[in-house]
């Protein structure tokens with residue numbers, strides 16, 4: 001009897017030590033896509049090279065709908081909204097007027113966004129264990145997008161980025177994409193090195209903002225407007241979840257649109273952000289072992 005108890009006791013100790021020596025458990029983040037546009041948006045998701053694709057790479061999100069997508073630790077990639085999509089009944093191909101990923105289906109399956117497209121870019125667990133994120137207009141604009149961190153903290157300027165303003169209405173004629181397909185970047189419209197930060201303009205010192213990127217920047221001060229716009233456009237957060245909102249209410253400030261998207265989350269039920277800590281799981285495990293002996 002004593003021998004059995006002793007055996008159990010050692011078993012508990014060995015298990016505890018084995019668990020202690022494991023790397024801290026990493027829990028996936030949740031990215032919740034919210035569509036506040038008055039029309040359907042088809043989000044597209046592309047993982048960076050060397051990073052596995054997520055469980056979905058594209059889906060339909062009707063007006064007013066939201067969808068949480070689990071994202072594994074250390075994921076990096078981008079997401080955007082596709083608009084005016086339809087299935088061609090003759091060819092069976094799915095295609096979108098903006099943001100099309102060229103795959104011919106609702107899933108993008110490794111395809112990136114056709115320009116112009118507003119992009120949200122993420123690197124989770126990057127330098128210093130922080131998440132890096134931004135909203136980019138470097139590849140043009142098709143939809144207003146907002147990225148709002150939820151429940152993160154512990155370092156960095158963990159705040160909402162992007163903007164509700166619809167740049168299509170302010171797009172200069174020479175940047176307008178055909179058929180109302182968004183607002184092109186000056187790089188795409190004119191193909192000149194000074195707009196693309198290429199060739200002799202390929203360094204932060206030689207490539208400054210252009211009159212076009214400056215106009216984007218004044219409309220969306222927190223978004224990337226050209227290639228070397230990092231300082232005012234990249235945000236960091238520690239182990240947060242993120243809400244990606246298309247067409248956040250244009251008449252409200254960024255703060256109130258953040259509030260309304262969080263209200264939407266609450267009403268859609270369920271706290272998606274419960275991440276049990278390593279130590280709480282460890283404590284439960286140890287308690288269970290002692291109850292067992």
Ligand SMILES: *[C@@H]1O[C@H](CO)[C@@H](O)[C@H](O)[C@H]1NC(C)=O
Pocket residue numbers: 156157230231232233234235236
């Ligand atoms: C946010 O913090 C990061 C990392 O410290 C920094 O690179 C970036 O410039 C900051 N962004 C803003 C908008 O201040």
